[in-house]
Amino acid sequence: MSERPTASVLVTGSELLTGHVADANGPFVARALADLGFAVRRVLLVGDRPDDLRSALEFVAGDDLVVTSGGLGPTADDLTAEIVAEFCAAPMAVDTELRGRIHAKVAGWATRAGWAGPALDAATEKQSRVPHGACVLEPVGTAPGLVVTRPGGPIVVVLPGPPRELTGMWPAVLVAEPVAELLATAPRAEPILLRFAGLPESEIAATLREVEQKLDLSRVEVITCLRRSELEVDLHPLPGAAELAGELADRVVRAHRRKLISDDGRTTDELLAGALLEKGWTVATGESCTGGLLAGRLVDRAGSSAYVAGGVVAYSDEAKTALLDVPAALIAEHGAVSPQVARALADGARARFGADVGVGITGVAGPDGGTEAKPVGYVCFCVTTADGEVVARDPQLPGGRADVRERSVDLAMHLLLRVTGRTGPGAHR
Amino acid sequence: MSERPTASVLVTGSELLTGHVADANGPFVARALADLGFAVRRVLLVGDRPDDLRSALEFVAGDDLVVTSGGLGPTADDLTAEIVAEFCAAPMAVDTELRGRIHAKVAGWATRAGWAGPALDAATEKQSRVPHGACVLEPVGTAPGLVVTRPGGPIVVVLPGPPRELTGMWPAVLVAEPVAELLATAPRAEPILLRFAGLPESEIAATLREVEQKLDLSRVEVITCLRRSELEVDLHPLPGAAELAGELADRVVRAHRRKLISDDGRTTDELLAGALLEKGWTVATGESCTGGLLAGRLVDRAGSSAYVAGGVVAYSDEAKTALLDVPAALIAEHGAVSPQVARALADGARARFGADVGVGITGVAGPDGGTEAKPVGYVCFCVTTADGEVVARDPQLPGGRADVRERSVDLAMHLLLRVTGRTGPGAHR
Known part of the structure; x- marks a missing residue:
C-alpha cells in the first residue's frame, strides 16, 4: 500500500488524554487525506507537553505529509508553532502584516468586551510569530495556519484546534504551494462507498471470501465499518485498480441488494x-x-x-x-x-x-x-x-x-x- | 509530570484512518487510566498493517503501561495478539481450555445460524492462541483479552475493539496481577473538575496568570477545555499537591463564581x-x-x-x-x-x-x-x-x-x- 504518498495526523490537547473530549479533527483530516489519495498511516493524540509533541513529530518524520491540529492559541502553553519550527529548523519571527490583520480582526469585539489592552496585544503578537519560510494560512478565528517543510522531511501543515476553524481553513491547505505540489503526485483516489442497512459484518466477510476465489483483491483495500444499524463498505483501489474495485462493488451489491442504501456514499439523511x-x-x-x-x-x-x-x-x-x-x-x-x-x-x-x-x-x-x-x-x-x-x-x-x-x-x-x-x-x- | 506511572493507548482499525468512524475506545481507556493516577502520554490510532502496529508499539515502549484495542477478531487480518507476543518475546500457543470455553460460547448460535463447521473451528482455534505467560481475560464476545509483560518494558494489555466488549472487560483488567501490582504504585489521582458556563478561555488564562504570582503551580496540571458554551477546568495535582490544587480551585471559583456550574465535576444535565x-x-x-x-x-x-x-x-x-x-x-x-x-x-x-x-x-x-x-x-x-x-x-x-x-x-x-x-x-x- 506504499504506492500512495503517506500522511499522519497529529492532534494536540491534554484534554483529549483525560478522555473529557472526543477528538473530531483527527477523523476529519484523515478522511479528507484518504479521499485525496494519501495512505493515512496513523492519527496521534498527544498532550500539550513540548517533549511529547517533539517525539510525536520524530515518530511521523518518515511520512510525506504531517497535519497537526491545536496548540495555536494565544497562551504560553500553546506551543505547536514553535515546536514545528524547531522540527523544520526554521527560526520564528513576527509577521508584522499578519499581526495587523489579526489585530484588525479582534480589535472590535475586544474593545466592546473590555478586553483591549496589553494582554490582548501580547496575545496578538504571539499568534503572529511564524517560522521563517512558512506559508501562512489566513486565520478563521485568530490563529493563522502554517505550512512548513522540513528539509529532506515531511511537509508539516499546522492547523488550529477548534473544529470550525480547522475545517474552515482546509480549502486553503489544499492550494498552499507545497501541499498542491505533493497532491499533484498523488494518484487520484477513486474509493467506492457502499452503505447497507441491517446487514451483519459477517455476511459481508463471507461475500468477500467468495469473491476472492474469482478476483485478485490484493490491490483493493476493503474497510468495513458498522455504525449502529448501518454497515459501510469502503473500497480503496490502489492506482490502476479502479476497474477491479468497480467489479468487486458490483458483486457485493448484487449479493446484498435488498439491504443496500446507496452505492455512491450518499447517506440515509x-x-x-x-x-x-x-x-x-x-x-x-x-x-x-x-x-x-x-x-x-x-x-x-x-x-x-x-x-x-x-x-x-x-x-x-x-x-x-x-x-x-x-x-x-x-x-x-x-x-x-x-x-x-x-x-x-x-x-x-x-x-x-x-x-x-x-x-x-x-x-x-x-x-x-x-x-x-x-x-x-x-x-x-x-x-x-x-x-x-x-x-x-x-x-x-x-x-x-x-x-x-x-x-x-x-x-x-x-x-x-x-x-x-x-x-x-x-x-x- | 513523570512522578506518575505513564501509559499510552494504541487503537487499531483501518476504518479509523479513513475517518469513517470516531474512536470511542481511546477516550474511554484514557479517562479510566487518568482517573487511576496514570500520566496518559498519547493515544495512537493505527491501521491493521503489521508494520504500523510494530512501530507504534516501539514508539510507546518507554511507558509503564500500554493498552491496545482491536485486531482480535477471528479473521487473518486480526493480528494484534501475534504482534504483541512478538513485541514481548513470548511464543504463541493454543490455550486448549480457553478454546473449549470459546467453543461452548459460540456453538449454540453458530449452529442455529448455520455457521457451525470447519470455518468456525478455525476461528475458535485462532482466538484461543495466546502468548506464553500471558494472563488471559475471559471473553465478553468471542475474543479473550490478554495481559503480557515485555521483559524490561511495559505491561501490555490487549483488548477487543467492540466498545461493549472492551468496557465489559475493563474491570478484569484492573485485577489482573501485573496491572494490579502497577496500580498499587500509582498515587491516587485527586483531580478537581470545575465547570463554567459562558466564560471565555482567555479569562481563565488571565486568572491563572494572576494566581501564579502567589502560588507555585508547577505541581498542578491545569487542563482547560471549551466545549461550545461550557468551559471545563480540570486540575490534576501531582502526588502531595492535592491541597495546592484545592486552593487553586478556590481562587478560580472566587474569581468567576457567577459563571460557575459545578465544582465537583457534575454536569449541567x-x-x-x-x-x-x-x-x-x-x-x-x-x-x-x-x-x-x-x-x-x-x-x-x-x-x-x-x-x-x-x-x-x-x-x-x-x-x-x-x-x-x-x-x-x-x-x-x-x-x-x-x-x-x-x-x-x-x-x-x-x-x-x-x-x-x-x-x-x-x-x-x-x-x-x-x-x-x-x-x-x-x-x-x-x-x-x-x-x-x-x-x-x-x-x-x-x-x-x-x-x-x-x-x-x-x-x-x-x-x-x-x-x-x-x-x-x-x-x-
Whole structure:
C-alpha cells in the first residue's frame, strides 16, 4: 500500500488524554487525506507537553505529509508553532502584516468586551510569530495556519484546534504551494462507498471470501465499518485498480441488494431529504421513547423546513391523547408501547401538523420499565402516509438506553426512506 | 509530570484512518487510566498493517503501561495478539481450555445460524492462541483479552475493539496481577473538575496568570477545555499537591463564581435533573430552530420521564398556533423569531403538557433565513414557570447551523438550571 504518498495526523490537547473530549479533527483530516489519495498511516493524540509533541513529530518524520491540529492559541502553553519550527529548523519571527490583520480582526469585539489592552496585544503578537519560510494560512478565528517543510522531511501543515476553524481553513491547505505540489503526485483516489442497512459484518466477510476465489483483491483495500444499524463498505483501489474495485462493488451489491442504501456514499439523511423534496412531502413525528431525537435528526440539514412539518414528544399517556389524539382506550387496551399506539402516534402527528407522512415511535428504552412481554429494547414503529400506505415494525433492539434510542432513530429513518420508494431492488445501479 | 506511572493507548482499525468512524475506545481507556493516577502520554490510532502496529508499539515502549484495542477478531487480518507476543518475546500457543470455553460460547448460535463447521473451528482455534505467560481475560464476545509483560518494558494489555466488549472487560483488567501490582504504585489521582458556563478561555488564562504570582503551580496540571458554551477546568495535582490544587480551585471559583456550574465535576444535565426532581417539577418544550434537540437532551437520562412532560417541535407558524396556542397576530406583529413568540412558545408548551416549567426557543439557525435585523445566529429563549417566573434571553450566537443549534440547547439548559435556583452566587461552595 506504499504506492500512495503517506500522511499522519497529529492532534494536540491534554484534554483529549483525560478522555473529557472526543477528538473530531483527527477523523476529519484523515478522511479528507484518504479521499485525496494519501495512505493515512496513523492519527496521534498527544498532550500539550513540548517533549511529547517533539517525539510525536520524530515518530511521523518518515511520512510525506504531517497535519497537526491545536496548540495555536494565544497562551504560553500553546506551543505547536514553535515546536514545528524547531522540527523544520526554521527560526520564528513576527509577521508584522499578519499581526495587523489579526489585530484588525479582534480589535472590535475586544474593545466592546473590555478586553483591549496589553494582554490582548501580547496575545496578538504571539499568534503572529511564524517560522521563517512558512506559508501562512489566513486565520478563521485568530490563529493563522502554517505550512512548513522540513528539509529532506515531511511537509508539516499546522492547523488550529477548534473544529470550525480547522475545517474552515482546509480549502486553503489544499492550494498552499507545497501541499498542491505533493497532491499533484498523488494518484487520484477513486474509493467506492457502499452503505447497507441491517446487514451483519459477517455476511459481508463471507461475500468477500467468495469473491476472492474469482478476483485478485490484493490491490483493493476493503474497510468495513458498522455504525449502529448501518454497515459501510469502503473500497480503496490502489492506482490502476479502479476497474477491479468497480467489479468487486458490483458483486457485493448484487449479493446484498435488498439491504443496500446507496452505492455512491450518499447517506440515509441525504437520500431521505432528496426523496421528500422530490415528492413535495412533509413529515411529522410523534415520539415517545426517542424523545425528540428523530425530529432533531430530520431538521439537522439546512433547508429541512421544506419537508419537516414538526413533531411532538409525548412521554405521558395524557400528552399522547391531548396532543396527538391517541385514544385513551387504545392505550388502556394495548399499552402505551404497542404497534397500535405507534400507528395512532403516526396518524395523530400527520393530522395535527397537516403533513403527508407521519412517524410514530413508542418503546422501552430502559434501563427500567421492561416487562417479560415488552422488555427493554422493544420498540414499535409506524410510518403512515396520506395515500394510506402503512409501514410498521416492532423489533427487539440490542444495547443500553442510548443504543436503543439511536438505533430507533436509524430504523425510523430507514422506514421513512422506504415509504418514499427510494430503497429496494431496482432503486440502485 | 513523570512522578506518575505513564501509559499510552494504541487503537487499531483501518476504518479509523479513513475517518469513517470516531474512536470511542481511546477516550474511554484514557479517562479510566487518568482517573487511576496514570500520566496518559498519547493515544495512537493505527491501521491493521503489521508494520504500523510494530512501530507504534516501539514508539510507546518507554511507558509503564500500554493498552491496545482491536485486531482480535477471528479473521487473518486480526493480528494484534501475534504482534504483541512478538513485541514481548513470548511464543504463541493454543490455550486448549480457553478454546473449549470459546467453543461452548459460540456453538449454540453458530449452529442455529448455520455457521457451525470447519470455518468456525478455525476461528475458535485462532482466538484461543495466546502468548506464553500471558494472563488471559475471559471473553465478553468471542475474543479473550490478554495481559503480557515485555521483559524490561511495559505491561501490555490487549483488548477487543467492540466498545461493549472492551468496557465489559475493563474491570478484569484492573485485577489482573501485573496491572494490579502497577496500580498499587500509582498515587491516587485527586483531580478537581470545575465547570463554567459562558466564560471565555482567555479569562481563565488571565486568572491563572494572576494566581501564579502567589502560588507555585508547577505541581498542578491545569487542563482547560471549551466545549461550545461550557468551559471545563480540570486540575490534576501531582502526588502531595492535592491541597495546592484545592486552593487553586478556590481562587478560580472566587474569581468567576457567577459563571460557575459545578465544582465537583457534575454536569449541567445531572444538576438540572437533580434540581427538577428535588422540586418535583416537570418541563415541557416548545422548539422551533432547535427542532427537538432540547427535548432529546432532556430525555437523555434514565428516569427522565419523572421530570419531562413532553415537547412540541413547531417549525411552521401554523404549527406554533395550532399546537402551542401562539396567537397568529403575535407572530404577524413581531415575527416568528422574536422574544414575544419565544415567551408564547414557553407558555403554550407549559399549558398544553400541564407542566411546571415551559421553555420556548425560536431563532435563525441558518444558513438561510437571516435578515439584517435578525441575522443567522439570532435566537430567542424564554423559560416560564407556573409560579410566574420568566427568564428570557435573545443572544446572537456564533458559528454555523450545527453550532447555533447546539449552543442554543446548551443555553436553554443553563436557563432551566437558573429557574430551578441551582446556580449563581451562594449555590456553590
